[in-house]
Amino acid sequence: MLALYFDGQPAIQEVPRPVPGDGEVLVRVHLAGVCRTDLEVLKGYHGFKGIMGHEFVGEVAGPEDSAWLGQRVVGEINIGCGACDLCRRGLAGHCRQRRVLGLKDHDGAFAQYLTLPAANLHAVPREVLEVLAIFTEPLAAALRVMEVAPVSPSTRVLVMGDGPLGLQVSWVMALSGADVHLAGHHPEHLALAAPRGVATFLSTDLPPGDYDIVVEASGSPSGLELALTRVRPRGTVVMKSTYVGRYPLDPAALVVPEVSLVGCRCGPFPGALRLLRDGRVDPRPLIERTFPLSRGLEALTYAQRPGGLKVLIDCREAD
Amino acid sequence: MLALYFDGQPAIQEVPRPVPGDGEVLVRVHLAGVCRTDLEVLKGYHGFKGIMGHEFVGEVAGPEDSAWLGQRVVGEINIGCGACDLCRRGLAGHCRQRRVLGLKDHDGAFAQYLTLPAANLHAVPREVLEVLAIFTEPLAAALRVMEVAPVSPSTRVLVMGDGPLGLQVSWVMALSGADVHLAGHHPEHLALAAPRGVATFLSTDLPPGDYDIVVEASGSPSGLELALTRVRPRGTVVMKSTYVGRYPLDPAALVVPEVSLVGCRCGPFPGALRLLRDGRVDPRPLIERTFPLSRGLEALTYAQRPGGLKVLIDCREAD
Numbered sequence: 001m002l003a004l005y006f007d008g009q010p011a012i013q014e015v016p017r018p019v020p021g022d023g024e025v026l027v028r029v030h031l032a033g034v035c036r037t038d039l040e041v042l043k044g045y046h047g048f049k050g051i052m053g054h055e056f057v058g059e060v061a062g063p064e065d066s067a068w069l070g071q072r073v074v075g076e077i078n079i080g081c082g083a084c085d086l087c088r089r090g091l092a093g094h095c096r097q098r099r100v101l102g103l104k105d106h107d108g109a110f111a112q113y114l115t116l117p118a119a120n121l122h123a124v125p126r127e128v129l130e131v132l133a134i135f136t137e138p139l140a141a142a143l144r145v146m147e148v149a150p151v152s153p154s155t156r157v158l159v160m161g162d163g164p165l166g167l168q169v170s171w172v173m174a175l176s177g178a179d180v181h182l183a184g185h186h187p188e189h190l191a192l193a194a195p196r197g198v199a200t201f202l203s204t205d206l207p208p209g210d211y212d213i214v215v216e217a218s219g220s221p222s223g224l225e226l227a228l229t230r231v232r233p234r235g236t237v238v239m240k241s242t243y244v245g246r247y248p249l250d251p252a253a254l255v256v257p258e259v260s261l262v263g264c265r266c267g268p269f270p271g272a273l274r275l276l277r278d279g280r281v282d283p284r285p286l287i288e289r290t291f292p293l294s295r296g297l298e299a300l301t302y303a304q305r306p307g308g309l310k311v312l313i314d315c316r317e318a319d
Numbered sequence: 320m321l322a323l324y325f326d327g328q329p330a331i332q333e334v335p336r337p338v339p340g341d342g343e344v345l346v347r348v349h350l351a352g353v354c355r356t357d358l359e360v361l362k363g364y365h366g367f368k369g370i371m372g373h374e375f376v377g378e379v380a381g382p383e384d385s386a387w388l389g390q391r392v393v394g395e396i397n398i399g400c401g402a403c404d405l406c407r408r409g410l411a412g413h414c415r416q417r418r419v420l421g422l423k424d425h426d427g428a429f430a431q432y433l434t435l436p437a438a439n440l441h442a443v444p445r446e447v448l449e450v451l452a453i454f455t456e457p458l459a460a461a462l463r464v465m466e467v468a469p470v471s472p473s474t475r476v477l478v479m480g481d482g483p484l485g486l487q488v489s490w491v492m493a494l495s496g497a498d499v500h501l502a503g504h505h506p507e508h509l510a511l512a513a514p515r516g517v518a519t520f521l522s523t524d525l526p527p528g529d530y531d532i533v534v535e536a537s538g539s540p541s542g543l544e545l546a547l548t549r550v551r552p553r554g555t556v557v558m559k560s561t562y563v564g565r566y567p568l569d570p571a572a573l574v575v576p577e578v579s580l581v582g583c584r585c586g587p588f589p590g591a592l593r594l595l596r597d598g599r600v601d602p603r604p605l606i607e608r609t610f611p612l613s614r615g616l617e618a619l620t621y622a623q624r625p626g627g628l629k630v631l632i633d634c635r636e637a638d
Contacts, residue, residue, distance in 0.1 A: 085529070086552060094552030094576060148577070210404070224570070233405060233413030242574045246567035251543070254582030255561045257413060258467070261580040263573030 003051045003111035004296035004313075006041060010052065012296050018107060020115045026062035027073060027116060029315040031134045031290075032109040034303040036163070036219070036241075038102070042300065046104050053110035053313070054102040057124060057133040061113065068118055074136040076120040076269060077101040093266055110296055112315055122269045125277045132276045134312060135168075135283040136269055139276065141240075142168035144267030146176070149213045149236045153177035158211040158230055160203070161218030162189035164286050164310050165240060169215050170198045171281055181209070184218075186307050192285050211235060219243050233257040238264055286310040322370045322430035323615035323632075325360060329371065331615050337426060339434045345381035346392060346435060348634040350453045350609075351428040353622040355482070355538070355560075357421070361619065365423050372429035372632070373421040376443060376452040380432065391443040393455040394435045395588060396420040412585055429615055431634055441588045444596045451595045453631060454487075454602040455588055458595065460559075461487040463586030465495070468532045468555045472496035477530040477549055479522070480537030481508035483605050483629050484559060488534050489517045490600055500528070503537075505626050511604050530554060538562050552576040557583055605629040 001017045004010055020026045033055030041048050054077045060068040079099040080092025087095050101116065102108020124133045142165065151157060155178040159170045162184020170182040174197040182193045183203045190200035201207070203218075203226075212235050214227040219241035227237045239261060254261060275281040290312040291299035303311040320336045323329055339345045352374035360367050373396045379387040398418040399411025406414050420435065421427020443452045461484065470476060474497040478489040481503025489501040493516040501512045502522045509519035520526070522537075522545075531554050533546040538560035546556045558580060573580060594600040609631040610618035622630040 091552055148579075233410055239570055239574050242571040246569050248565035249568040250565050251558055251582075252561040254580060255558050255584055256582070258582050258584055260467075260582070261573060263570075263575070263577045263579070265574055265577055 001112035002293055003107075004053065004293065004300075005050065006052050007049050010042060010297055010300055012294060015051070015111070017113050018115045020063055023117050023119065024115045025060050025066050025068050025118050025121065027056070027058040027075070027114050028061040029056050029058040029109055029111060029114055031130050032056045032313045032315055033134050033138070034299055034311040034313065035138065036165070038300070039304055041103065048103055050102070051107035051109075051111045051114070052102050053108040054100070055134060055137045056109035056114065057130050057136070058114070058315075060121070066118065068121060071121075072124040072133075073121045074124055074133055074269060074273070075101070075116045075122070076266070077103070077137065078266060079106055079117055079120065110293065110313055110315070112293070122273060125273065128273065128276050131284055131287065131312075132282070133273075135276065135286075136272045138164060139168055139172070139272040139281060139283065140267035140269050141165065141265065142172050142267065143271050144264045145169050145215055145238050145240060146173060147267065148262045148264045149215075149238050151176045151178040151213065153179075155179065155213060156209070156211045157181065157213045157215065158183065158209060158227075159215045159217060160184075160223045160227060161216070161241065162186050162193070163217065163219070164283075166215070166217035167193055167286065168281070168283060169217055169240065171196050172275070173215075174198050175275075175280060181211070189307070189309070213238065215240055217241050221245060221247050228253050228259065231257075231259055234259070236260045236262055238262050240264060283310070287312060290314050320431035321612055322426075323372065323612065323619075324369065325371050326368050329361060329616055329619055331613060334370070334430070336432050337434045339382055342436050342438065343434045344379050344385050344387050344437050344440065346375070346377040346394070346433050347380040348375050348377040348428050348430060348433055350449050351375045351632045351634055352453050352457070353618055353630040353632065354457065355484070357619070358623055360422065367422055369421070370426035370428075370430045370433070371421050372427040373419070374453060374456045375428035375433065376449050376455070377433070377634075379440070385437065387437055387440060390440075391452070392440045393443055393452055393588060393592070394420070394441065395439040395585070396422070396456065397585060398425055398436055398439065429612065429632055429634070431612070441592060444592065447592065447595050450603055450606065450631075451601070452592075454595065454605075455591045457483060458487055458491070458591040458600060458602065459586035459588050460484065460584065461491050461586065462590050463583045464488050464534055464557050464559060465492060466586065467581045467583045468534075468557050470495045470497040470532065472498075474498065474532060475528070475530045476500065476532045476534065477502065477528060477546075478534045478536060479503075479542045479546060480535070480560065481505050481512070482536065482538075483602075485534070485536035486512055486605065487600070487602060488536055488559065490515050491594070492534075493517050494594075494599060500530070508626070508628070532557065534559055536560050540564060540566050547572050547578065550576075550578055552578070555579045555581055557581050559583060602629070606631060609633050
């Protein structure tokens, strides 16, 4: 099969079709999404080698006796060992021996086929178009913010960063009726949030504020600095994005105002699928271009443009 | 009256007895406690000038028509403006214009008399000896940890730092039946926790662990570094102590394991008074020496010994 393989350099190449192991299924990939983390892989993140990609929608193609056969699915990306204390406590996503689809010790989604444990799968409702389903994983990651920092219509929220992640976070938080502000550098991105009840600001023009929750989704060290000046005492700063380098944290900036700094990562697929099914979130305006898998290298290059949004890879066209 | 006044240097001197303003009471101070923060004041913390000290127990001595007259009291140390959005939301302790007893814009407790708003007072139950009541403020600060990081008998807790704060935090957390470990550098301090159901370790001998909650009460940058290696995924690191300097935080150390870093400061007096009244916590073993106010400078010097515990100042003896 065709795959986008990374081994220090990305390359489109023919590789053997993977064989599902015990408890695993074979998925024929329809669409895959390029995420910022994939671009980090290109820079050596995790020292990953293998088939890249972790956002996908596809159809179960094996084994023949699988109850999932023929089902359209999306899949959670963390594969726990199933035996350690964390897995046994329901924290398989944090298993220290975990493999991660397209990111750590498990081949990914930029290919005609992938394998995943059946336990990782979620059925895609018939009503959900594939160009919507492909957003299940990133939308779930956005929903995770609301699990660690619950909101209500009384909550004042600032989301920093107008990339796909920041936009999706602002959308889902605004659904709740919370007073959501989004700050970013790209007027054309901010324009995607304004019609959804989000007040938008260029980061350079952000007025003084005193937010209950600040979500750092800008991926820049200055974002965290600004977040800590904008959160109210006893408020929460949600750290959603990582970056290389260290942030010089003043302990008094947390202790004196009793601020919480909360890391968060992957989120709940069922809620994301329901929002997509019910049309409460429509991320399609985030899609900039779709490339066939055979042109996957172009897709990666295109996705690296500063201020880019979502790039998709159609893995069927290579059949 | 006699007072320990700081104006770049601490000095025992005669100053005018303070006059309570609107809503304030005059308190005759019986005992005061020296806190680590007082030692920071000596180094220039907050640029404070005035009468030092914020831990006290005393008796209300005026005004004549106060409902509190003659009542034995302890007092909360933050004085909000009463009018800003934070005060109106019940966060007077975080008012940006707040004054703080003996720490910011309000004379403190190392004196024969102090003034405080009556709203800051808590009556000391008859059964509570003054050598116990003097611990209300620091014990309340310890209880605050459990408000930001609730525990149950299933919770595994590591407290780092065996000073008075770390010891009191370990005691109150162990009351709940949680599995509490305490790490520090002083065997004689650790010995004060072991009989109270706390497992103790020299920091250098701390075995590997995977704690739900790690409380950083060591006041050293290496404490936070160690805390982040010992907290489990989705666990909480409570930052209780500040220090000068910045900690180089790796954002991935919070985001990937979804760890929370929670600052916390002052706590609830009523719970602290109840624990003292019921004998569930007895901090008297923390008392090393009591000095009369006239020898307050010696008290400060003594309190600065490395590895020191609690030093008290008896403000009645100067009468």
